[in-house]
Amino acid sequence: MSGSAASAGAPGRIVLATHNPHKVEEFGAIVTATRPDLEVVGYDGPEPVEDGVTFAANALIKARAAAEHTGMPSMADDSGICVDALGGAPGAFSAYWAGHRKDAVANRDLLIDQLSDIGDPHRTAQFVSVIALVTPGGAEHVVEGVWPGRLAVAAAGEGGFGYDPVFIPDGQQAGVERTVGEWSAAEKYADSHRTRAFRALVPLLGGL
Secondary structure, three states, rough: OOOOHOOOOOEEEEEOOOOOOOHHHHHHHHHHHOOOOOEEEEOOOOOOOOOOOHHHHHHHHHHHHHHHHOOOOOEEEEEEEEHHHEEEEEEHHHHHHHHOOOOOOHHHHHHHHHHHOHHHHOOOOEEEEEEEEOOOOOOOOEEEEEEEEEOOOOOOOOOOOOOOEEEEEEOOOOOOOOHHHHHHHHHHHHHHHHHHHHHHHHHHHOOO
């Protein structure tokens, strides 16, 4: 989608400010299930520098850039994993935890290694998603979704992306718990941190 093509805007359409195909797929499913009348439009404009130190700051940076480029209401997610034993890290630095290559496997391996001496009761963590909504008129909203759980001792499953194969969500039956990497896409999209954040955003979408 080019900026000129989107500049006219249209009711029922919102730009998803990301170049991450995994997020595009996930948000497409989430929005379809929650607001089937709302069309999510892809974004191929300039990718801004995410130099914030919080999820909210980075989400706003991306949403503002997309709204300015397209002239349409734009939403952006910034998300990651927050480990209690690490004081909430990696947090906003989740994508770069093992360096600027954004290597998901290296990120997971480093995090698991850092917790190698931490017992299961103390491996608690949360997936956090913050969604920013920015309109061309300058209105801004920020919402958060939190998905509690704990870290596995080793990666399991080929599904999802990022830290999914090492995150065990709360609420599963003892003895048969699975990482998100072992869940189906439908299971994840029904309850993920991004789903929870988007549900909080829905009342703020107004007539979109």
